[in-house]
Amino acid sequence: MGRADSDTSAAPSDYLELTAEVVRDHLAAATPLEAFLEGAGTLTLDQRMLLVDQALVLLEQNYVHLPLKIAMHAVNPVQRLRLIRRQLEQQTPATMPPEWIFHAEMSKVFHSVRDLHTNYQLPAPFANKIAFLPFLVEETGDGPDPRFLVTLVMPGVSAPGFEPGAEITHWSGVPIEQAVELNAGRFAGGNAAARRSRGIESLTLRSLSAHLPPFEEWVTVSYVGTDGEEHELRFFWQIVDSFEGREGPEGEEARVLGVDYEAEEIGRAKVMLFVPHVIEQQQALAAGQAPRSAAGEVASTMPEVFTARSVETPSGTFGHIRIHTFWVRNSSAFVAEFVRLIGILPQNGLIVDVRDNGGGSVWASELTLQTLTARHITPEPFQFINTPLNLRICRSSGDLEPWVPSMEQAVETGAAFSAALPLTPEDRANQIGQQYFGPVVLITNARCYSATDMFAAGFQDHRIGIVLGTDDNTGAGGANVWQQGDFLSDFPLTASPYRPLPNGAGMRVSIRRSLRVGDRSGTPLEDLGVVPDERHRMTRRDLLEGNVDLLARAGELLAAQPVRELNIADVARANGSLRLKVRTSNIDRVDVYLDRRPGASVDVPDGQAEVTVTGATAARAVRVEGYAVGELVASRTMPL
Template sequence: MTRGEPYEPYPDHGGIMGRVTAETPPEYLSQTAEPVREHLAAATQLETFLAGAGTLTLEQRMLLVDQALVLLEQNYVHLPLKVAMHAVNPVQRLRLIRRQLEQQTAATMPPEWIFHSEMSKVFHSVRDLHTNYMLPAPFAGKIAFLPFRVEETTDGPRPRFLVTRITQGFSAPGFAPGVEITHWSGIPIEQAVELNAARFAGSNVAARRSRGVQSLTVRSLSAHLPPFEEWVTVSYKGADGTARELRENWQIVNNLPPMAGPVGEAALVMGMDYEADEISRANVMLFAPHVVEQQQAVDSGQAPEAAAGEIASTMPQVFTARTVQTPSGTFGHVRIHTFSVDSADAFVQEFVRLIGLLPQNGLIVDVRDNGGGLVWASELTLQTLTPRPITPEPFQFVNTPLNLRICRSSRSLSPWVPSMEQAVETGATFSAGIPLTPEFRANEIGQQYFGPVVLITNARCYSATDIFAAGFQDHGIGTVLGTDDNTGAGGANVWGQGLFLSDFPVAASPYRPLPNGAGMRVSIRRSLRVGDRAGTPLEDLGVVPDERHRMTSRDLLEGNVDLMARAGELLKAQPVRELTIADLTRANGSLRLKLKTANLDRVDVYLDRRPRTSVDIPDGQADVTVPGATSARTVRVDGFARGELVASRIRPL
């Protein structure tokens, strides 16, 4: 609030003026959207929640430290990189905590939150959102939230922080989407964001700042300690220019449950930012309850009802598909909210179905805020957007005796064993790089969309989404349009401590069950880029976009209108291809193809991956006859323009 502006205080929803207790929750919680109303009505205030926290014994604290030492010292693939890049020593810090515990008794040990704080600091020090200390009960599965969302815009001379979403039922004088936040509990808002960012483990500056904004109003209590303050005082300017203050209590509630995760070998190829997944589900609950209703319909076997302007998806928590109007034309837009699914094949099938229902002259694939998930889902999707063969990213273990024992115990990990055994002689830090996604699977269905494609990223893209963005850029699929300077830079496959415990019963296993539902995760295999950037690690570096767009206030408040306009400009500048097998017949041992084409001048035809014919073709329709096709099982038609492969179509016979 600047000097001379009118000041209008606003009574809070749970502070000194009419304090709200657990027995009298804020009124707005009873007015939230019906699909989540009962869930949110069970929220409690931070003070009430913390009164029941703190049951770990001294022995249980020691067990947690010991297990953290095993994971970080013997399994954590990025430890050499993090020690060098960030000048940290998490292993030594854990040893010091262990020594301090040995000098304590049940009577003298500090409050449990101090122990959790120390453990969290160790894991956050490596700035790796894959590597987490997950708090035990009663924190596990809970979120802390305020009933609105704040986002940053840089379309003026200085950054501004606007309220962009408000939970249904909440109101305050002059408080609506578009109001500008000036101070946060008395701290200038930009400084408050920077202080928040310093507490979170983003791998680069852009990622940390993005987390600093996000964590103003919603936090996962599994991944972080609860807020230190029981309430916040928000200073804001309304649309009429009046400066006001709002005092709002933090509320604690169970998060929406995660989607069912993969099992078996698929569980070993996850790449997900745990906290981002938690926050994504919390934002659905608070600001997009219609998605909860759609998912309930799917779970009950009913067809979900699409929101206005959208195409109904069988995976409403995963995809949002729609047509967007821009000054450059009408294009398709598909938002991929997460790769966290139990089936990569089902994911790809639904993606292909949705993009087939969208305009074919240009596609915007939007992965902002996507924290990752199943690596197979991200890498198998790439082939649908390009004629070029996909080379999956290779992954490496750090060479330690324990990692070698783990790889020897599993058939699926045996390809890494020879190089890890050789490292005993060579002293190599990392194993050989071997893909998680089989190359034949990354190319078995081929291109499904033939118009130009733009990929939109931001600093909250992480893990499997980093891998997707890197593959998109490394294979030249289209332009990467970023709203931040980097993606989140999480290039790894992540395993939880429970996975080590259950799936790898090696002799004299050092893994032990964790108390009270506590958890730990580490990056186990790091990923390397391919193509022109082959061998470059994704971790800490991320994907630098080809084009940069600064989010405007119109973007934040009017459905990304300027961002879509910029994406439309990029799409309009690219040619639209077509390669359709309109008819396919066999006669006298030959295969006759009737093709519909656009912006192609040649096609090559392959039967069962063997080249059979190459013909020049005009735009429009063309008939191609391929002899010797009696026993062929698949046909692939590659389309070229001026000698460059620009389209490809695969059909089973």
């Protein structure tokens, strides 16, 4: 195998002009990195001081993970900010360094805590920009050493053997494994798996809201092409506006966000660059057209959120639903669409796939759990760190009042954290109950973050099914995140310490930390994440053939578990009693409740039973619980 050619270039005009029509005009405005940087750098010295002062307020008085981060990562972000502030005091407008150096120092402080909730967002012209190369790289672990394959390429990129399946060997002369590790060290991640995953993703896609632009104007990619030959190809970084995303939560629901905003932005960029048909579906829905889908998929009213289909595996045909994000405007609508989709899919087993999901609404995440289990859902509790400023904030807002007594008591007890209280109301977390009765497997990876971490933790803590991970941990984001602007606009504090930030700059902070429930009750989710029950290393076939080996493994796990059935039929009232027929499968006993009060308990050895419950005149709902060998395995609730 020899080198066939060397250092050819992929011209941006070759692929930007061949993109799908729905994104072509947007991508036509992309500019090379060199041209983009010519307009950067307008912050004054006073504006720089203001940014440092506001960062000090957030990290010193609002940041819930500060003690944890100091202990786990041996960092002191508050002291580093104080040092930057002192350096600024010794500078003048004439002697202050270039703006990018200031941004680099601020970014280092925020990245040092390895918390993707806690960000320094660069001002204009960096805000809401994406730096990209026209392909994606992913890692396969089905050999003795990791390998890095090209998995997606934009139309119009034409070079010998450079297509899905090409193997990257060097990145601008650096062996690819070392290049990934160097990148991983630059990008925040709470554990090794999360950092490595971000290191791979950032090879070709970066949000400039969260990171400085690449230092290099181009990269030279050395690869073994699909033709079996060695090649080199030069790609120039392009800068483009982030694609407009769907609307997020508002009002009370906007206070319960758990989201990696950078991942949300990168996810939209991937759709724009590689799967623009999803944008076409969104636009069709917005125009009032019926939902459409790709071949083999169930049409969804939320195509950017869900992909649902049946998958054939060696162990059988099962349902597969991909939840791309929990960033939705309305959590109830999210749950309703999830329930509708899983009702259409095969009922003998379901694969719920949340890989690369950066989170969103904590309510959407936790309200979905009830639909997959008969068990009572206990939402994760959240805590503030006890500071005078956090106490003032909680006193000023009615929805935060439940945390106030414990924070006031901390003045006497010295407790570091407030009481742990849920964001999701427990009655809503159990309101609609179980909707899917087959076994369920959850697939995770290290890019699952925040509300998705909480979904995975709740899935595991309530023993809903097996967690199958393609990495050793999820991303480990265990907090509720607020924007600096939220503090400024939402809380009418006298002598507020918060100030507007210049030039579109922004900051975010983890304000309330989450704790796990069940057998791991009280364990922080931050930095630890969810360790999967089963581990699958992505294979070449997974990367190039639609996750075929991953889904086969999930199918094996599903096929080894029983399929339950619990149906209520022929409900009738007569003389103050309620008569109903129950059909079951793999259930030996059912208990019947009227408005949560026990009414009857009968055995169902042959899979069906007629049950009569007295005192049903005013009953508004009937709940039937199914048991197998004394264990609650199914539950169905029906309004009357």
